[in-house]
Amino acid sequence: MRIGVLTGGGDCPGLNAVIRAVVRKGISTYGHEFVGFRDGWRGPLEGNTRELGIAQVRGILPRGGTILGSSRTNPFKIDGGVEKIKSNLAELGIDALVAIGGEDTLGVAAKLTDLGVNVVGVPKTIDNDLGATDYTFGFDTAVNIAMEAIDRLHTTAESHHRTLVVEVMGRHAGWIALHAGLAGGANVILLPERQFDVEQVAGYVEKRFQTQYSPIVVVAEGAQPLDGQMVTHNQELDAFGHVRLGGIGQWLAEQLEAKTGKEARTVVLGHIQRGGTPTAFDRVLATRFGLGAIDAVHEGDFGKMVALQSTDIVRVPLADATRELKTVPVERYTEAEVFFGS
Secondary structure (H helix, E strand, C coil): CEEEEEECCCCCCCHHHHHHHHHHHHHHCCCCEEEEECCCCHHHHHCCEEECCHHHHCCCCCCCCCCCCCCCCCHHHCCCHHHHHHHHHHHCCCCEEEEEECHHHHHHHHHHHHCCCCEEEEEECCCCCCCCCCCCECHHHHHHHHHHHHHHHHHHHHHHCCEEEEEECCCCCCHHHHHHHHHHCCCEEECCCCCECHHHHHHHHHHHHCCCCCCEEEEECCCCECCCCCCEEEEEECCCCCEEECCHHHHHHHHHHHHHCCCEEEEECHHHHHCCCCCHHHHHHHHHHHHHHHHHHHCCCCCEEEEEECCEEEEEEHHHHHCCCCCCCHHHHHHHHCCCCC
16 A cells, blocks of 8 residues: 555644654555655645655654644645545555544544545644543643743742743643643642633732742633633634634733732743653654554554553544543542642
């Protein structure tokens, strides 16, 4: 078989590990041939490819980002986009695609499957918000990066007796904020799943100062105050209809400073969370996903996504993975509230 591989959406630690596993097993075990599509769905849309063999995947296991490049291209928003993809795949002799991405990339994959394109998906997102899989690769790396930042911020906060508000990624799901906040000993954690009362947050901050320690507040970029709206840079939308988030951390710091009389500063981790070398957990998970994906392709089990359930790699319908986001349940947030203000 001649198989195309693409990576779509935001870059993510572990993407190269998936590519490496797919290609290494696909060639050495099954004798398949591979073509790399550049820059997500833009690659098959424009017929933009690169060579992808064993030589091209050597040494990429620890590398962050993706050697194939990425984009947020949505072929269903482009006139004739789907027909162009099908035409280019036929012209290039592509028998199947391995699409590595999050809800948007795999949403396109699910639609293309319904239109007769042979696709197998691999779940990628640092937000860990894809359904049907317990974890997505990239999440563990993002949490560890955020945790290390919080560890460092504790000492500078205490040296200057100030509040530090740490804004992390998380549009609709607060998994990064929850895990990084718990692991880093944050005193308040604010998630998109639950609107927050800024007066209550100020109370937690004042209570923390009474212990002679300085507070760390971790807030997901999509968190919202009561009776408020998401804080955004502007109202421009990307190809999948998402508005660009950011600014809640600065807004919150200003509110806390005014309400407590204590200096408050903001640290926005932003793209630092998704860059650099993946953790051991993400390297192993991404590798297992890649091995599972090429097995599915070889067996002709298309329209599926590989997933982690317990410790097993399983296959689930692409439609199940993209039907609804996996958000933080109330009971997990309740666990974290025990530490607020202390």
